[in-house]
Amino acid sequence: MKIPLNQIFSYFETGDFPTQEQFQAAWSSFWHKDDSIPADKVTNLTNTLQNKVDKSVYELHLSDPEAHAAVLAKKNAANLSDADKEAWKTALDVGQLPDNIATVDSDPLIGNVYTKSQSKDLFMMIDDYVNNDGKITADKLESLALTRIFKVNEYSLQDFVNNSHLYQYEESDLIAIPSADWKYTLYFYIGGEKTNVENYLPTGLSNVTIGMVEGLQNVLNTKMDKPTASGNYIASLLNGAVTWKAVNPASNYLLYWNGTDFKESGVFHNAGKLGIGLTTPAEQLHLTGRVRSTGYILEDNNETVNNQITAFNRSLLFTNSVGIKKTILTNEDLPSEFLKLPAKLTKVQKEQFGIDWNNQYSNGNLNVYGLTPPVIKNDHIVRYFVLQGLNLNVNPAFTSIKFIPAGNAIGTGEIECLGFQTFANGLSMIVSVYGDSLQSGNKYNLVIRTTNPTVQVHRTTGSINVVDTINNIDISGLKWETKSYTPEQEGNIFNMNGGLFKYNSSPNNKAYAYEPNVIVASAKSDIVFEANTNFYMEMNMALSTVGPATVNEAYDFYGYLGLIQKSIPLTLADNSFLRVIGSSFRSGGYESVLVWNNTSSLTTKIEPGAAVLNANIIIMRQGNVYTQFVTVGSTSIIQSITSTTEAVSLSLTASNSSKQKTISGSVVQAFTF
Incomplete structure (x- = not known):
């Protein structure tokens, strides 16, 4: 009986004592030298013996004279001599091959007959x-x-x-x-x-x-029958059936496929030209409707055809309905073309351009050389200052103006102004401030700051003196001299009381008529300012019209309010040297009043578009320089002139008109400095 080794090892572990049965079983698991080992107990011995040749067979082979290399031919006949080969031929009855035997191609040898496959390639079976x-x-x-x-x-x-x-x-x-x-x-x-x-x-x-x-x-x-009638056809295959579709469009119309048949389209061919929506195209492609495209490529074309857009010499051209060709400017053209504009404008057009383009802001250096008035009273009244200089047409959106004490460094103790207005010529500016926002007893400069189109900080050299009291002129006792077209009508047309004055037109003085050059009323005050004095005067004036107009498209009235030299006598004439001119205008159904500064020109006109005009007028004299600015609503005009230093009076004159007019006013304040 065979006992596994691991079990035998367990019998003899340290401290164990195998029993008699275990000891016998252990030794019975091995071959004793006195015992023979059977052949079938040796692994693969039987198979190995079967691969060995039997000894008797081997001895018989050794004694067989026909079983060895000396008498046997090799498979490839390599051990045959020429004599052996001839012996083989004789034994097989094989003689020499005849000359007419057929041979086929066998690379690299070429035979003399075709194989079956070669024959099939040459002949039809x-x-x-x-x-x-x-x-x-x-x-x-x-x-x-x-x-x-x-x-x-x-x-x-x-x-x-x-x-x-x-x-x-x-x-x-x-x-x-x-x-x-x-x-x-x-x-x-x-x-x-x-x-x-x-x-x-x-x-x-x-x-x-x-x-x-x-x-x-x-x-x-699988073939198709032909159409049964003469004509042009296309074949249509549907569900395995073929039908013939006639192609017979109206003459000269291009074809289109509607999903079932070829039909004539809306495109008409006429003498090499195509018309869409018409049969008489005047151009190679003529449409009756609009064209939409992602782009057009224009060849150079300098012809002139009415209502045509062309490109020539790197310019886009448009010919209007009467054959006048004009250049269409692109965004890139505008800067260079704009510089050519002044040379193309007349003097009147240039002046109008300056008025209309009040936003032509300067990028030159700011320079303020005049500041009027140089003194104001410390009270809660809006005061206006006229700045004169160069490049003052700054952009309000990027400009600030502040008052600064004369001794302070920039940025210290500055006071914001109420507002300011620039003018297109860049020579003047109006700045406003409450008188009591500036400290009495101080002098102030103005600081102008711009950030666009250039960054600048300019401080005026001139200053404003703020005082508690000023040398006011008492206007309440001012006397007036009046004159009417019809004698003794002065009391009917004038109402004068110191610094208050009013003119009312009357047909009793002169019948109403369109006579703008006929002075029908004049008034002159006593001396307001003595000779060789610097002064500041502020007035309010109102101008209104009454009743329907009878004259079409005409300036039918002029009124003149201003200064006159005291030495000039009163007459029915406008002898003032500095004035505000009021008027009314009617054109068809449109009528309004308007005002000019000193001279009647488009550049000095304010027209509010109403039948009543209210204006604020400030006149200042410093030396022989007079500065006057007129404000109507939010619009102001300003003018400076040099004139007499003589004593001056107020002057009011009016022309005849086609209907009733009224001029009234008052002196707000007047003082010398």
């Missing part, structure tokens, strides 16, 4: 062209140079020849001409003139039916 009955199949006729066989609709060869132009066929084609019972006669077309019956050879077969040619019916079933 009959089995490939006929069926089991020996008939040629229809699908092989073309390979036999019988290019096609097709049936025709005519019942005689002559009828077919007459209509041969209706068919497409070539030399060697078979023509199947049916009889009334649909049997066919076959003709070969041998080439030449198709209308000559001599060029068609009968096959000798008549009464040939389609069924007699195997597969012909199936082939014919």
Whole structure:
């Protein structure tokens, strides 16, 4: 009995004492030297012995004289001598090969006959062209140079020849001409003139039916019948059926496909030109509607055709309806073309341009050399200052103006102004401030800061003196001298009381008429300011009209309020040297009042578009320089002149008009400095 080794090892572990049975079982698991080991207990011994040759067989082979290399031929005959080879031939009865034996190609040797496959490449095998009955199949006729066989609709060869132009066929084609019972006669077309019956050879077969040619019916079933009427057609295949669609559009119209048929479109061809929506195109492409495109490429074209856009010499041109060609400016052209504008404008146009373009801001250096008035009273009244200099047409959106004590550094103790107004010529500016926002007893400069178009900080050299009291002129006792067109009408047309004055037109003085050059009323005050004094005077004036107008498109009234030299006597004339001119204007149904500063010109006009005008007027004299500015609403005009230093009075004159007019005013304040 065999006991596993691990079990035997467990019998003899340290401290164990195997029993008698265990000891015997352990030794019984091994072969004793006195015992023989059976052959079948040796692994693979039996298989190994079976691969050995039997000794008796081997000894018999050794003694066999015919079983060794000396007498045996090798498989490749390598051990045969020439004598042996001849002996083999004799034994096999193989003699010399004859000269006429056939040989085939065997690379690299070339034979003298074709193999079967080579022969099939050169010749047609009959089995490939006929069926089991020996008939040629229809699908092989073309390979036999019988290019096609097709049936025709005519019942005689002559009828077919007459209509041969209706068919497409070539030399060697078979023509199947049916009889009334649909049997066919076959003709070969041998080439030449198709209308000559001599060029068609009968096959000798008549009464040939389609069924007699195997597969012909199936082939014919794949062909289409021709249209039954003359015309232009396209073939339409739908669900396996072929139908012919006539293509017969109206003459000269281009075709389009509507999903079912070809139809004439809306595009008409006429003498090489295309019209869309019309049949008489005047150009290569003429449309009756709009064109939309992602872009147009214009060739250079300098012709002149009314209402045409062209490109020439790198310019885009437009010709208007009367043949005048104009250049269309692009955004890139504007800077260079704008610089050419002054040379193209008249003097009047330039002046109007300056008025309209009040936002032409300067980028030059600011310079303020005049500041008027130099003194103001410390009270809660809006005071206006006139700054004169260069490049004062700054951009309000990027400009600030502040008052600064004369001794302070920039940025210290600055006081914001109420507002300011610039003028297009850049020579003047009006700045406003409450008098009591500036400290009495101090002098102030103005600081102008700009950030665009250039960054500048300019501080005026001139200053403003703020005082508690000023040398006011008492206007309440001012005396007036008046004169009317009709004597003794002064009391009817004037109401004068110190610094208050009023003029009311009256037909009793002179009948109303369009007479703007006829002065009908004049008034002159006593001396307001003595000679060689610097002064500041502020007035309010109102101008209004009453009643319907009777004159069309005319300035029908002038009123003059200003300063006159005291030495000039009162007459029915405007003798003032500095004035505000008020007027009314009517054009058709439009009427309004307007005011000019000193002279009647477009550059000094304010027109609020109403029948009543209220203006604020400030006049200052410093030395022999007079500065006057007129404000109506948010619009101001300013003017400076040099004139007399003599004593001056107030002056008011009015012309005749076509309807009633009223001028009234008051002196707000007047003082010298």
